[in-house]
Amino acid sequence: MRKARFKKYLPLLLALLCGASNGLQAAPAPDFTLPRLDDSAPVSLSALRGKVVYVDFWASWCAPCTVALPEMDQLRRDLHARGFEIIAINLDESADDALRFIQRMGLSYPVVTDLAKTTPQAYAVSGMPTAFLIDRHGELHSTHTGFRPGDSAKIRKTIEQLLQETPP
Amino acid sequence: MKLLLLPCVLLLAACSSAPVQPWERGNLARPDMAWDTDPLHSAMRDHVNVSKEGSSGGLNTGGGGCGCY
Known part of the structure:
Protein backbone atom coordinates (compact mmCIF):
# COMPACT_ATOMS: atom_id res chain seq x y z
CA MET A 1 0.00 0.00 0.00
CA ARG A 2 2.79 2.37 1.02
CA LYS A 3 4.81 1.35 -2.08
CA ALA A 4 1.86 2.09 -4.35
CA ARG A 5 1.48 5.55 -2.83
CA PHE A 6 5.20 6.24 -3.33
CA LYS A 7 4.94 5.18 -6.99
CA LYS A 8 1.99 7.52 -7.40
CA TYR A 9 3.98 10.55 -6.23
CA LEU A 10 7.31 9.57 -7.83
CA PRO A 11 6.77 11.51 -11.11
CA LEU A 12 5.82 14.64 -9.15
CA LEU A 13 8.95 14.34 -6.99
CA LEU A 14 11.14 13.88 -10.07
CA ALA A 15 9.54 16.86 -11.79
CA LEU A 16 10.17 19.04 -8.72
CA LEU A 17 13.80 17.89 -8.51
CA CYS A 18 14.38 18.61 -12.21
CA GLY A 19 12.84 22.04 -11.82
CA ALA A 20 15.10 22.80 -8.85
CA SER A 21 18.26 21.75 -10.67
CA ASN A 22 17.53 24.04 -13.65
CA GLY A 23 16.79 27.01 -11.45
CA LEU A 24 13.55 27.59 -13.36
CA GLN A 25 10.57 25.39 -14.07
CA ALA A 26 9.62 25.25 -17.72
CA ALA A 27 7.27 28.17 -18.23
CA PRO A 28 6.59 30.36 -21.24
CA ALA A 29 8.82 33.44 -21.27
CA PRO A 30 6.79 36.67 -20.92
CA ASP A 31 6.49 38.24 -24.36
CA PHE A 32 7.49 41.85 -25.04
CA THR A 33 7.89 44.28 -27.91
CA LEU A 34 10.36 47.06 -27.17
CA PRO A 35 11.87 49.93 -29.18
CA ARG A 36 15.53 49.79 -30.13
CA LEU A 37 17.90 52.34 -28.68
CA ASP A 38 18.79 53.56 -32.18
CA ASP A 39 15.07 54.11 -33.01
CA SER A 40 15.04 51.44 -35.75
CA ALA A 41 12.36 48.69 -35.94
CA PRO A 42 11.13 47.45 -32.52
CA VAL A 43 12.12 43.98 -31.34
CA SER A 44 9.57 41.37 -30.34
CA LEU A 45 10.41 38.19 -28.44
CA SER A 46 7.62 36.19 -30.11
CA ALA A 47 9.14 36.97 -33.54
CA LEU A 48 12.20 34.97 -32.49
CA ARG A 49 10.26 31.76 -31.71
CA GLY A 50 12.29 28.76 -32.92
CA LYS A 51 15.59 30.37 -31.86
CA VAL A 52 17.49 30.11 -28.61
CA VAL A 53 17.25 33.60 -27.10
CA TYR A 54 19.35 35.16 -24.36
CA VAL A 55 17.44 38.08 -22.82
CA ASP A 56 19.93 40.24 -20.96
CA PHE A 57 18.90 43.05 -18.58
CA TRP A 58 21.70 45.59 -18.19
CA ALA A 59 22.57 49.22 -17.47
CA SER A 60 25.56 51.39 -18.31
CA TRP A 61 26.34 52.03 -14.62
CA CYS A 62 26.53 48.29 -13.81
CA ALA A 63 30.18 47.20 -13.59
CA PRO A 64 29.70 43.46 -14.38
CA CYS A 65 27.71 44.45 -17.49
CA THR A 66 30.86 45.94 -19.00
CA VAL A 67 32.39 42.45 -18.74
CA ALA A 68 29.27 40.58 -19.88
CA LEU A 69 28.35 42.53 -23.02
CA GLN A 74 31.54 37.14 -29.17
CA LEU A 75 29.21 34.24 -28.29
CA ARG A 76 26.49 35.69 -30.49
CA ARG A 77 28.92 36.10 -33.43
CA ASP A 78 29.91 32.41 -33.07
CA LEU A 79 26.43 30.90 -32.69
CA HIS A 80 24.09 33.27 -34.53
CA ALA A 81 24.11 31.19 -37.73
CA ARG A 82 22.94 28.12 -35.74
CA GLY A 83 19.87 29.92 -34.38
CA PHE A 84 21.07 31.91 -31.36
CA GLU A 85 20.05 35.49 -30.66
CA ILE A 86 20.57 37.99 -27.86
CA ILE A 87 18.20 40.78 -26.87
CA ALA A 88 19.84 43.24 -24.51
CA ILE A 89 17.25 45.23 -22.56
CA ASN A 90 18.71 48.47 -21.29
CA LEU A 91 17.33 49.79 -18.00
CA ASP A 92 19.14 53.14 -17.78
CA GLU A 93 17.02 56.12 -16.84
CA SER A 94 18.59 58.09 -19.67
CA ALA A 95 18.84 56.51 -23.13
CA ASP A 96 21.83 58.77 -23.91
CA ASP A 97 23.96 57.00 -21.27
CA ALA A 98 23.17 53.66 -22.87
CA LEU A 99 23.85 54.92 -26.41
CA ARG A 100 27.28 56.26 -25.41
CA PHE A 101 28.08 52.89 -23.80
CA ILE A 102 27.00 50.89 -26.86
CA GLN A 103 28.94 53.09 -29.26
CA ARG A 104 32.04 52.40 -27.18
CA MET A 105 31.39 48.63 -27.14
CA GLY A 106 30.32 48.18 -30.79
CA LEU A 107 27.75 45.44 -30.11
CA SER A 108 26.34 43.37 -32.98
CA TYR A 109 23.03 42.33 -31.39
CA PRO A 110 19.78 44.29 -30.88
CA VAL A 111 19.72 46.57 -27.87
CA VAL A 112 16.28 47.73 -26.77
CA THR A 113 15.13 50.07 -24.05
CA ASP A 114 12.31 49.79 -21.53
CA LEU A 115 11.78 53.20 -19.95
CA ALA A 116 8.54 52.04 -18.26
CA LYS A 117 10.45 49.13 -16.62
CA THR A 118 7.57 46.68 -17.12
CA THR A 119 9.75 43.90 -18.58
CA PRO A 120 12.11 43.55 -15.58
CA GLN A 121 9.04 43.31 -13.37
CA ALA A 122 7.49 40.63 -15.60
CA TYR A 123 10.75 38.63 -15.43
CA ALA A 124 11.25 39.37 -11.69
CA VAL A 125 14.81 40.64 -12.22
CA SER A 126 16.66 40.33 -8.92
CA GLY A 127 20.02 41.95 -9.70
CA MET A 128 22.08 43.60 -12.40
CA PRO A 129 22.88 42.08 -14.79
CA THR A 130 20.32 39.26 -14.96
CA ALA A 131 19.91 37.15 -18.08
CA PHE A 132 17.28 34.60 -19.04
CA LEU A 133 17.92 31.79 -21.48
CA ILE A 134 14.87 30.90 -23.56
CA ASP A 135 14.71 27.69 -25.58
CA ARG A 136 13.45 27.15 -29.14
CA HIS A 137 9.92 26.55 -27.80
CA GLY A 138 9.79 29.96 -26.10
CA GLU A 139 10.12 28.52 -22.60
CA LEU A 140 12.38 29.85 -19.86
CA HIS A 141 15.28 27.46 -19.42
CA SER A 142 17.61 29.10 -16.92
CA THR A 143 18.63 32.38 -15.37
CA HIS A 144 22.05 33.93 -14.82
CA THR A 145 22.49 36.71 -12.26
CA GLY A 146 25.74 38.69 -12.14
CA PHE A 147 28.68 38.10 -14.45
CA ARG A 148 32.33 37.19 -13.93
CA PRO A 149 35.03 36.86 -16.59
CA GLY A 150 34.79 33.34 -18.02
CA ASP A 151 31.07 32.86 -17.29
CA SER A 152 30.42 32.87 -21.03
CA ALA A 153 32.11 29.44 -21.34
CA LYS A 154 29.47 27.89 -19.04
CA ILE A 155 26.68 29.76 -20.80
CA ARG A 156 28.01 28.62 -24.20
CA LYS A 157 27.72 24.95 -23.12
CA THR A 158 24.07 25.40 -22.12
CA ILE A 159 23.27 27.30 -25.33
CA GLU A 160 24.88 24.62 -27.48
CA GLN A 161 22.75 21.97 -25.74
CA LEU A 162 19.60 24.00 -26.42
CA LEU A 163 20.60 24.56 -30.05
CA GLN A 164 20.58 20.79 -30.58
CA GLU A 165 16.83 20.69 -29.89
CA THR A 166 14.67 20.59 -32.97
CA PRO A 167 12.72 23.79 -33.65
CA PRO A 168 8.92 23.55 -33.25
CA MET B 1 -8.12 57.10 23.24
CA LYS B 2 -9.75 55.59 20.15
CA LEU B 3 -9.45 58.96 18.42
CA LEU B 4 -5.70 58.91 19.01
CA LEU B 5 -5.33 55.35 17.75
CA LEU B 6 -6.37 56.13 14.18
CA PRO B 7 -3.78 58.93 13.57
CA CYS B 8 -1.10 56.74 15.18
CA VAL B 9 -1.88 53.83 12.84
CA LEU B 10 -1.90 56.17 9.84
CA LEU B 11 1.45 57.67 10.87
CA LEU B 12 3.00 54.23 11.29
CA ALA B 13 1.63 53.13 7.91
CA ALA B 14 3.33 56.14 6.31
CA CYS B 15 6.69 54.90 7.64
CA SER B 16 6.79 51.98 5.22
CA SER B 17 9.10 52.33 2.24
CA ALA B 18 9.19 50.42 -1.02
CA PRO B 19 12.44 48.53 -1.64
CA VAL B 20 14.81 49.93 -4.28
CA GLN B 21 14.63 47.75 -7.38
CA PRO B 22 17.90 46.53 -8.95
CA TRP B 23 17.39 48.78 -11.99
CA GLU B 24 16.84 51.85 -9.78
CA ARG B 25 20.38 51.86 -8.41
CA GLY B 26 21.96 54.05 -11.09
CA ASN B 27 22.47 56.99 -8.73
CA LEU B 28 23.70 54.73 -5.93
CA ALA B 29 26.28 53.25 -8.32
CA ARG B 30 27.84 56.66 -9.05
CA PRO B 31 31.49 56.90 -7.91
CA ASP B 32 30.74 59.95 -5.74
CA MET B 33 28.09 57.90 -3.87
CA ALA B 34 30.62 55.25 -2.85
CA TRP B 35 31.32 54.83 0.87
CA ASP B 36 35.02 54.98 0.09
CA THR B 37 35.65 57.03 -3.06
CA ASP B 38 39.38 56.22 -3.29
CA PRO B 39 40.30 52.88 -1.63
CA LEU B 40 44.01 53.24 -2.51
CA HIS B 41 44.21 56.67 -0.89
CA SER B 42 42.35 55.36 2.18
CA ALA B 43 44.74 52.42 2.52
CA MET B 44 47.77 54.75 2.39
CA ARG B 45 46.21 57.13 4.93
CA ASP B 46 45.42 54.21 7.25
CA HIS B 47 48.98 52.94 6.92
CA VAL B 48 50.38 56.30 7.97
CA ASN B 49 47.87 56.57 10.79
CA VAL B 50 48.69 53.10 12.15
CA SER B 51 52.42 53.87 11.96
CA LYS B 52 52.05 57.13 13.83
CA GLU B 53 49.37 56.09 16.31
CA GLY B 54 50.47 52.48 16.86
CA SER B 55 51.23 53.02 20.55
CA SER B 56 47.60 53.96 21.16
CA GLY B 57 46.24 50.97 19.22
CA GLY B 58 46.26 52.43 15.72
CA LEU B 59 42.90 52.00 14.02
CA ASN B 60 41.73 49.03 16.01
CA THR B 61 41.44 49.25 19.76
CA GLY B 62 42.20 51.77 22.43
CA GLY B 63 45.28 51.11 24.50
CA GLY B 64 48.79 50.14 23.55
CA GLY B 65 51.41 47.83 25.02
CA CYS B 66 51.61 49.83 28.22
CA GLY B 67 48.35 48.39 29.54
CA CYS B 68 47.10 51.88 30.30
CA TYR B 69 43.48 51.05 29.54
Missing part, protein backbone atom coordinates in the same frame (compact mmCIF):
# COMPACT_ATOMS: atom_id res chain seq x y z
CA PRO A 70 31.59 42.04 -25.03
CA GLU A 71 31.82 38.35 -24.01
CA MET A 72 28.21 37.71 -25.01
CA ASP A 73 28.79 39.60 -28.26
Whole structure:
Protein backbone atom coordinates (compact mmCIF):
# COMPACT_ATOMS: atom_id res chain seq x y z
CA MET A 1 0.00 0.00 0.00
CA ARG A 2 2.79 2.37 1.02
CA LYS A 3 4.81 1.35 -2.08
CA ALA A 4 1.86 2.09 -4.35
CA ARG A 5 1.48 5.55 -2.83
CA PHE A 6 5.20 6.24 -3.33
CA LYS A 7 4.94 5.18 -6.99
CA LYS A 8 1.99 7.52 -7.40
CA TYR A 9 3.98 10.55 -6.23
CA LEU A 10 7.31 9.57 -7.83
CA PRO A 11 6.77 11.51 -11.11
CA LEU A 12 5.82 14.64 -9.15
CA LEU A 13 8.95 14.34 -6.99
CA LEU A 14 11.14 13.88 -10.07
CA ALA A 15 9.54 16.86 -11.79
CA LEU A 16 10.17 19.04 -8.72
CA LEU A 17 13.80 17.89 -8.51
CA CYS A 18 14.38 18.61 -12.21
CA GLY A 19 12.84 22.04 -11.82
CA ALA A 20 15.10 22.80 -8.85
CA SER A 21 18.26 21.75 -10.67
CA ASN A 22 17.53 24.04 -13.65
CA GLY A 23 16.79 27.01 -11.45
CA LEU A 24 13.55 27.59 -13.36
CA GLN A 25 10.57 25.39 -14.07
CA ALA A 26 9.62 25.25 -17.72
CA ALA A 27 7.27 28.17 -18.23
CA PRO A 28 6.59 30.36 -21.24
CA ALA A 29 8.82 33.44 -21.27
CA PRO A 30 6.79 36.67 -20.92
CA ASP A 31 6.49 38.24 -24.36
CA PHE A 32 7.49 41.85 -25.04
CA THR A 33 7.89 44.28 -27.91
CA LEU A 34 10.36 47.06 -27.17
CA PRO A 35 11.87 49.93 -29.18
CA ARG A 36 15.53 49.79 -30.13
CA LEU A 37 17.90 52.34 -28.68
CA ASP A 38 18.79 53.56 -32.18
CA ASP A 39 15.07 54.11 -33.01
CA SER A 40 15.04 51.44 -35.75
CA ALA A 41 12.36 48.69 -35.94
CA PRO A 42 11.13 47.45 -32.52
CA VAL A 43 12.12 43.98 -31.34
CA SER A 44 9.57 41.37 -30.34
CA LEU A 45 10.41 38.19 -28.44
CA SER A 46 7.62 36.19 -30.11
CA ALA A 47 9.14 36.97 -33.54
CA LEU A 48 12.20 34.97 -32.49
CA ARG A 49 10.26 31.76 -31.71
CA GLY A 50 12.29 28.76 -32.92
CA LYS A 51 15.59 30.37 -31.86
CA VAL A 52 17.49 30.11 -28.61
CA VAL A 53 17.25 33.60 -27.10
CA TYR A 54 19.35 35.16 -24.36
CA VAL A 55 17.44 38.08 -22.82
CA ASP A 56 19.93 40.24 -20.96
CA PHE A 57 18.90 43.05 -18.58
CA TRP A 58 21.70 45.59 -18.19
CA ALA A 59 22.57 49.22 -17.47
CA SER A 60 25.56 51.39 -18.31
CA TRP A 61 26.34 52.03 -14.62
CA CYS A 62 26.53 48.29 -13.81
CA ALA A 63 30.18 47.20 -13.59
CA PRO A 64 29.70 43.46 -14.38
CA CYS A 65 27.71 44.45 -17.49
CA THR A 66 30.86 45.94 -19.00
CA VAL A 67 32.39 42.45 -18.74
CA ALA A 68 29.27 40.58 -19.88
CA LEU A 69 28.35 42.53 -23.02
CA PRO A 70 31.59 42.04 -25.03
CA GLU A 71 31.82 38.35 -24.01
CA MET A 72 28.21 37.71 -25.01
CA ASP A 73 28.79 39.60 -28.26
CA GLN A 74 31.54 37.14 -29.17
CA LEU A 75 29.21 34.24 -28.29
CA ARG A 76 26.49 35.69 -30.49
CA ARG A 77 28.92 36.10 -33.43
CA ASP A 78 29.91 32.41 -33.07
CA LEU A 79 26.43 30.90 -32.69
CA HIS A 80 24.09 33.27 -34.53
CA ALA A 81 24.11 31.19 -37.73
CA ARG A 82 22.94 28.12 -35.74
CA GLY A 83 19.87 29.92 -34.38
CA PHE A 84 21.07 31.91 -31.36
CA GLU A 85 20.05 35.49 -30.66
CA ILE A 86 20.57 37.99 -27.86
CA ILE A 87 18.20 40.78 -26.87
CA ALA A 88 19.84 43.24 -24.51
CA ILE A 89 17.25 45.23 -22.56
CA ASN A 90 18.71 48.47 -21.29
CA LEU A 91 17.33 49.79 -18.00
CA ASP A 92 19.14 53.14 -17.78
CA GLU A 93 17.02 56.12 -16.84
CA SER A 94 18.59 58.09 -19.67
CA ALA A 95 18.84 56.51 -23.13
CA ASP A 96 21.83 58.77 -23.91
CA ASP A 97 23.96 57.00 -21.27
CA ALA A 98 23.17 53.66 -22.87
CA LEU A 99 23.85 54.92 -26.41
CA ARG A 100 27.28 56.26 -25.41
CA PHE A 101 28.08 52.89 -23.80
CA ILE A 102 27.00 50.89 -26.86
CA GLN A 103 28.94 53.09 -29.26
CA ARG A 104 32.04 52.40 -27.18
CA MET A 105 31.39 48.63 -27.14
CA GLY A 106 30.32 48.18 -30.79
CA LEU A 107 27.75 45.44 -30.11
CA SER A 108 26.34 43.37 -32.98
CA TYR A 109 23.03 42.33 -31.39
CA PRO A 110 19.78 44.29 -30.88
CA VAL A 111 19.72 46.57 -27.87
CA VAL A 112 16.28 47.73 -26.77
CA THR A 113 15.13 50.07 -24.05
CA ASP A 114 12.31 49.79 -21.53
CA LEU A 115 11.78 53.20 -19.95
CA ALA A 116 8.54 52.04 -18.26
CA LYS A 117 10.45 49.13 -16.62
CA THR A 118 7.57 46.68 -17.12
CA THR A 119 9.75 43.90 -18.58
CA PRO A 120 12.11 43.55 -15.58
CA GLN A 121 9.04 43.31 -13.37
CA ALA A 122 7.49 40.63 -15.60
CA TYR A 123 10.75 38.63 -15.43
CA ALA A 124 11.25 39.37 -11.69
CA VAL A 125 14.81 40.64 -12.22
CA SER A 126 16.66 40.33 -8.92
CA GLY A 127 20.02 41.95 -9.70
CA MET A 128 22.08 43.60 -12.40
CA PRO A 129 22.88 42.08 -14.79
CA THR A 130 20.32 39.26 -14.96
CA ALA A 131 19.91 37.15 -18.08
CA PHE A 132 17.28 34.60 -19.04
CA LEU A 133 17.92 31.79 -21.48
CA ILE A 134 14.87 30.90 -23.56
CA ASP A 135 14.71 27.69 -25.58
CA ARG A 136 13.45 27.15 -29.14
CA HIS A 137 9.92 26.55 -27.80
CA GLY A 138 9.79 29.96 -26.10
CA GLU A 139 10.12 28.52 -22.60
CA LEU A 140 12.38 29.85 -19.86
CA HIS A 141 15.28 27.46 -19.42
CA SER A 142 17.61 29.10 -16.92
CA THR A 143 18.63 32.38 -15.37
CA HIS A 144 22.05 33.93 -14.82
CA THR A 145 22.49 36.71 -12.26
CA GLY A 146 25.74 38.69 -12.14
CA PHE A 147 28.68 38.10 -14.45
CA ARG A 148 32.33 37.19 -13.93
CA PRO A 149 35.03 36.86 -16.59
CA GLY A 150 34.79 33.34 -18.02
CA ASP A 151 31.07 32.86 -17.29
CA SER A 152 30.42 32.87 -21.03
CA ALA A 153 32.11 29.44 -21.34
CA LYS A 154 29.47 27.89 -19.04
CA ILE A 155 26.68 29.76 -20.80
CA ARG A 156 28.01 28.62 -24.20
CA LYS A 157 27.72 24.95 -23.12
CA THR A 158 24.07 25.40 -22.12
CA ILE A 159 23.27 27.30 -25.33
CA GLU A 160 24.88 24.62 -27.48
CA GLN A 161 22.75 21.97 -25.74
CA LEU A 162 19.60 24.00 -26.42
CA LEU A 163 20.60 24.56 -30.05
CA GLN A 164 20.58 20.79 -30.58
CA GLU A 165 16.83 20.69 -29.89
CA THR A 166 14.67 20.59 -32.97
CA PRO A 167 12.72 23.79 -33.65
CA PRO A 168 8.92 23.55 -33.25
CA MET B 1 -8.12 57.10 23.24
CA LYS B 2 -9.75 55.59 20.15
CA LEU B 3 -9.45 58.96 18.42
CA LEU B 4 -5.70 58.91 19.01
CA LEU B 5 -5.33 55.35 17.75
CA LEU B 6 -6.37 56.13 14.18
CA PRO B 7 -3.78 58.93 13.57
CA CYS B 8 -1.10 56.74 15.18
CA VAL B 9 -1.88 53.83 12.84
CA LEU B 10 -1.90 56.17 9.84
CA LEU B 11 1.45 57.67 10.87
CA LEU B 12 3.00 54.23 11.29
CA ALA B 13 1.63 53.13 7.91
CA ALA B 14 3.33 56.14 6.31
CA CYS B 15 6.69 54.90 7.64
CA SER B 16 6.79 51.98 5.22
CA SER B 17 9.10 52.33 2.24
CA ALA B 18 9.19 50.42 -1.02
CA PRO B 19 12.44 48.53 -1.64
CA VAL B 20 14.81 49.93 -4.28
CA GLN B 21 14.63 47.75 -7.38
CA PRO B 22 17.90 46.53 -8.95
CA TRP B 23 17.39 48.78 -11.99
CA GLU B 24 16.84 51.85 -9.78
CA ARG B 25 20.38 51.86 -8.41
CA GLY B 26 21.96 54.05 -11.09
CA ASN B 27 22.47 56.99 -8.73
CA LEU B 28 23.70 54.73 -5.93
CA ALA B 29 26.28 53.25 -8.32
CA ARG B 30 27.84 56.66 -9.05
CA PRO B 31 31.49 56.90 -7.91
CA ASP B 32 30.74 59.95 -5.74
CA MET B 33 28.09 57.90 -3.87
CA ALA B 34 30.62 55.25 -2.85
CA TRP B 35 31.32 54.83 0.87
CA ASP B 36 35.02 54.98 0.09
CA THR B 37 35.65 57.03 -3.06
CA ASP B 38 39.38 56.22 -3.29
CA PRO B 39 40.30 52.88 -1.63
CA LEU B 40 44.01 53.24 -2.51
CA HIS B 41 44.21 56.67 -0.89
CA SER B 42 42.35 55.36 2.18
CA ALA B 43 44.74 52.42 2.52
CA MET B 44 47.77 54.75 2.39
CA ARG B 45 46.21 57.13 4.93
CA ASP B 46 45.42 54.21 7.25
CA HIS B 47 48.98 52.94 6.92
CA VAL B 48 50.38 56.30 7.97
CA ASN B 49 47.87 56.57 10.79
CA VAL B 50 48.69 53.10 12.15
CA SER B 51 52.42 53.87 11.96
CA LYS B 52 52.05 57.13 13.83
CA GLU B 53 49.37 56.09 16.31
CA GLY B 54 50.47 52.48 16.86
CA SER B 55 51.23 53.02 20.55
CA SER B 56 47.60 53.96 21.16
CA GLY B 57 46.24 50.97 19.22
CA GLY B 58 46.26 52.43 15.72
CA LEU B 59 42.90 52.00 14.02
CA ASN B 60 41.73 49.03 16.01
CA THR B 61 41.44 49.25 19.76
CA GLY B 62 42.20 51.77 22.43
CA GLY B 63 45.28 51.11 24.50
CA GLY B 64 48.79 50.14 23.55
CA GLY B 65 51.41 47.83 25.02
CA CYS B 66 51.61 49.83 28.22
CA GLY B 67 48.35 48.39 29.54
CA CYS B 68 47.10 51.88 30.30
CA TYR B 69 43.48 51.05 29.54
